[in-house]
Amino acid sequence: MPPNSLANQLISLTQSTPATSTHQSALPARKLPGSLEANPRLGHWLRLEPNGVVVITPGKVEIGQGILTALVQIVAEALDVSPARIRLLPASTGHSPDEGVTSGSRSIQESGLALRHVATEVRDLFLDLAAARLDVSIEQLIVDDGLIRASNGTEVSYWDLYSPELFAREASLEVVSKRPADFTVVGTSLARIDLQAKVTGQAAYVQDLQLPDMVHGRISRPPGPGACLIAIDVSSVERMPGVLAVVRLGRFLGVVAAREEQAIRAERRLAGLAQWAAGPELPSSDPRELLQWPAETEVISERGTLGAVEMSGAQQLRAEYTKPYLAHAALAPSCAVAKFSGEQLQVWTHSQGIYPLRGDLAATLGMAPSDIVVTHMEAAGCYGHNGADDVALDAALLARAVPGRAVRVQWMREDEFGWEPLSSPMVVQLAARIDEAGTIVDWDYALWSHAHSTRPGGRGGVNLLAAWHLEPPLPAAIPGNPPLPAGGSHRNAIPLYDFPNQRITNHLIRRSPVRTSSLRALGGHANVFAIECFMDELAHASGADPVAYRLRHLKDMRARAVIERVAAMANWQPHVGSDGECGRGIGFARYKNLAAYMAVVAAVRVAETVQVTHVWAAVDVGQVINPDGLKNQIEGGIVQTVSWTLKECVQFDRQGVSTRNWETYPILQFGEVPAVTVELISRPDMPPVGAGEGTQGPVSAAIGNALYHALGVRLRDLPFTRERVIAAMSS
Amino acid sequence: MALELMVNGKLHAVSAEPETPLLYVLRNDLGLVGTRFGCGLGQCGACTVLLDGVPVQSCNLPLDAVAGRAITTVEALAPAQALHPLQAAFVAEQAAQCGYCTSGILVAASALLARTPEPTDLQIRQALDAHLCRCGTHVRILRAVHRAARVLRGEQDAA
CATH class of the missing domain: 3.30.365.10 (Aldehyde oxidase/xanthine dehydrogenase, molybdopterin binding domain)
Structure with a gap:
């Protein structure tokens, strides 16, 4: 970035x-x-x-x-x-x-x-x-x-x-x-200019590219990021029908075959033959592991002096919120096609950064960037840094073994879940003091996270999976964060509210047990989730209505406008109790503190299952280029975040990611999708800003707050699964 | 070995092992790339085709199980150069973002509307529940299926 x-x-x-x-x-x-x-x-x-x-x-x-x-x-x-x-x-x-x-x-x-x-x-x-x-x-x-x-x-x-x-x-x-x-x-x-082709089943994605004499590759990955290849005899694989090449470079192991199903069968045989030495055991995937590791600590915002105001009758509240590792979980596993013609390499890819990818490919392959042409083709939605770049190097490494032939490599479902970069877990600890009237006087906020940016083009190394498996391996670039004000793990950590005294502390743990990188909203998801749920806690501690309480602490007129609009859309009624089953909550943020304003109300129903029944959103992106396209982005962001919030959590076994298919990493299905209502506040004279990532934090927070309204218990650890809701209610 | 497949009303001779999943033959031998690979495990629905009119997932369906049966892919939902009312409705409602799940959903929805001309929201949700959409366009998809159903019933096309 x-x-x-x-x-x-x-x-x-x-x-x-x-x-x-x-x-x-x-x-x-x-x-x-x-x-x-x-x-x-x-x-x-x-x-x-x-x-x-x-x-x-x-x-x-x-x-x-x-x-x-x-x-x-x-x-x-x-x-x-x-x-x-x-x-x-x-x-x-x-x-x-x-x-x-x-x-x-x-x-x-x-x-x-x-x-x-x-x-x-x-x-x-x-x-x-x-x-x-x-x-x-x-x-x-x-x-x-x-x-x-x-x-x-x-x-x-x-x-x-x-x-x-x-x-x-x-x-x-x-x-x-x-x-x-x-x-x-x-x-x-x-x-949309692209939909006609997509609804008629025409070639629309890099997965669909068919070049003359194209052949197919598959990669046989280690059982986990630290495993070493001790021995493998590939001769029986080389004799399999259709197999054109077996490539072993350090612990990178792949196969090229004439037909796709032949490549898949050959890879399965390779996987069975390879003898791997297990790497160091992974820690638990519990986000609180973050608190155990050495961190780089930086105070990123300080205003006034915490504790300076002496108050009688003040209340102090503390809370800790977490989010787990999340997967991008694109519907299509990553895919690329590569072809060597003499000294020239062509790559077709769904990378989000063709130039940074070209640079890292050149560094890995020992080529001049000018000898590589990287061309983008669409794939399934990715929502951040997934396996798109990695598979491009996989294809190039296999293509080098069959010069003149185009090699198409598509990861299998378990490769995608097992090896794509994950969204970092996060822990947020908050403490606040409110005066007798409920006004927030002190706000003390600290977050812990791994890096959210390890795309190709980083400093000090190469960010492509297979490069780390070669012999000798190339070093990985230093994981990091985009700087503030946009930020990475600290994105949206500084609240938009006007608190007289505040301190925001960022604890960055660069080394992570598995690779972490950008997923939609980056740290803005967990930060807004924590801020907006804690605001709800403070509102309830003050006996205030959560909508009014936010407005009371907020001067920004555009921020106030989206909150007021969404409250009207959802017919928000202050101080209405719950029947013990249904509830409503609100969440708000300005994405990156400089892009779209977004306020969300969620309605939940907790019966046999935890169900989000309706989500309303009011959005201000300044000038709107395409209203229906914008609404589509916002609706989609809402539904995806409902999925993150209720269901999603990547888990490890001792070697690597264990949630490697849609049964172990379930996402929201048609039967569970809420009604969604979106309204745009159009400001044609304001600059247009992006909106694809604005909903994530507000939606998770609104659901958490709605569950509190419904049940009277506060859930602070994502995802809000049925088991967690039952546990919270019985404790 | 050679097998005969009836795809979109045409007979094709293909040379592949009988246990080969149908999906790879559709895409790589017949060039029908509208049927997409999503998981290879029958869990996501992106590869859905009609087998004798019934939606099935083609990623783990071996060739020898489909020989002699009528296979219909998304490419044959409408005659060439025309759009099935479902396809038109998906464009009109912008019922896609990346569109990777769209083919499978269109195929499944076409089977639903063939047997249930006036589906309820719940019936559509049930018919599509095996189909994953990561972009979160479900709400638009439900609207588009209702819209196509109205058109198929002869009502005027309107949002």
């Missing part, structure tokens, strides 16, 4: 100010918006093709979030062409700007605002040319779907005026964007 997230936010703010003011603000170090600053050449983003086609080449990738549709809308709006004219090229290191990683709900800010700027400037260039060609002033021109008409009745199209040299220049700072009030495409629910 690039370290300049705040910078990008600020840039997007300056870019979105009305056109008249952009010329006046003569800041000395103005930058181009989003990813354009690092990739300023216009032709790197956009070009025209004959027959009225506009080609755009963003470096961000589709991961099921509908981003490409939103980018098409932004370009169509700024360029004044129909969305149907716009073709997207898949992101590739062969032709796309380096936009880092598609993550952190930053694609609209980084790619969208860059493309908006490029398209606006391109439109201006064409208007200049048209004015000269038609011998009129620019004011006498209008654009209609790429056709420029002059008031004297003459006309010329973008395509008449286009030459590639025209875009062989860097973007200029002086571009005046269209006013949001004039938008006709942005802000509408343009249909």
Whole structure:
């Protein structure tokens, strides 16, 4: 994740100010918006093709979030062409700007605002040319779907005026964007550009790529991250039908076969033949293990002095919250295709970062990055750093054994659950003092977590699974966190509430028994869960209504607006007791403290099972590009988080992850899905910010608070399984 | 060895071991990649096809169990260049995010609507309960199936 997230936010703010003011603000170090600053050449983003086609080449990738549709809308709006004219090229290191990683709900800010700027400037260039060609002033021109008409009745199209040299220049700072009030495409629910192919079963994913003479590979992994390969005789595998190569490199073991089922059978045989020495025993997967290990401790926010205010009648509350290891659990196991042609390597991948992946592949394979072309193709939704990058190296290592042949490697279900990076467990300890009126005077917050960022492109090593299994192994990059204000494990640890005295302490435990990396919302999930449940505890201790209690501690008007809206949507009634079975709770956050505002009410019913029956959400993302796409993201985030909250927990045996299929790692099913109601608070003049990750913390908290309302017992350890609810009620 | 399979109304001769799961033959031999691999364990529903009109998971269904029986995949839900009302409804309702689970759900829903033209919410949930969707688009999927059912019953298409 690039370290300049705040910078990008600020840039997007300056870019979105009305056109008249952009010329006046003569800041000395103005930058181009989003990813354009690092990739300023216009032709790197956009070009025209004959027959009225506009080609755009963003470096961000589709991961099921509908981003490409939103980018098409932004370009169509700024360029004044129909969305149907716009073709997207898949992101590739062969032709796309380096936009880092598609993550952190930053694609609209980084790619969208860059493309908006490029398209606006391109439109201006064409208007200049048209004015000269038609011998009129620019004011006498209008654009209609790429056709420029002059008031004297003459006309010329973008395509008449286009030459590639025209875009062989860097973007200029002086571009005046269209006013949001004039938008006709942005802000509408343009249909997703990719769904037609998906509903008709066409090739849509890297899993579906079929190249001439393509063959199939599978990897035989160790029983756990620390296991060593003592011995294996592969000769019987080499004689199996269809087997083309068996690859052994240190403790990396794989097979290439002509047919997919042959590769699977050969891998099973390899697994049976390999003799592994067990590695060091893993600790328990209990999140409280975190408290046992040495940590790097940093106070990340301090305001006032805790305990300084002397009070009679004050109450002090303490609580500890935890979340377990979670899996991304993509529906499709990770997959990649790789092919060596002479010294050149081509890789097709669903990585979220084609350039960082290319760098780590080059370092592992001892190649120049310029000899590798990494091209993105879609796969199933990933929600963070899963096995996508790792399987690309697997495919490259196998492809090296069969030069000239494309090798497709797809992990099996147990590989994905067993080896994908996990979301770190977290522990949060809170203490607060409230005065007689219930107002929070002191807020003391401490969190413990492993790192949330071990994607390729890290410092001091390579972040690809197979690289660590080679002989000699490559070192792993140092696990870390994106810096604040976005943050990693400390994302959203600093509350948005206005407390006079507060201290927020981050305990980072870099070494983890299994690899941890980013999952949707990163630490923002557990931090918001803990903050918002504890706010509920304090509200109840004060005898206050949880909605009113939040508003009392919150000045930010946009924050107050989403809370008030969701309370109205859910017909929230203060001080209504429960029947012992049903309850309601609220949760709120501003994602990363600088992106989407989200307030959620959850309704639960506890009978034979723990059931979330309805979730309401009010959301403010500033300018909305595609309302239905945005709602889809929010609804999906809500349902996925209900699943995390009620069901999900990765477990270990002594060697590795033991929850390796959908029976041992169950997720929410159709019969369990709540009704979901989402409302958007539209602010067309505010910068657009991402929303894909805003729901996680508020939803878990709202469910926890609803369970307290229903049952009168406080559950503080995720997930809230039936067993845990029964245990809490009987204790 | 050669086996004959009846897929989407056409007879295909395929050379594969009889215990090979049907899924790999559909995808790699017949190029019908709309049927997706999700788990290989019959737990997620992404690979669902119709076998004599009944939804089955093809990832652990051996070839020799399906020889001579009618297999229908997502590609044959509608005639070429046309959309089944379910497919149209899934687009209209944006009832997908990544779309990886969509094929299997469409196939299962088509079997449901063939036998139950006016399903209740509960009936749809039950028919799809074996299908996992990680993106969380269930609510939209339920809406899309209701919408397609209305169209199939001859009612006007509207959200």
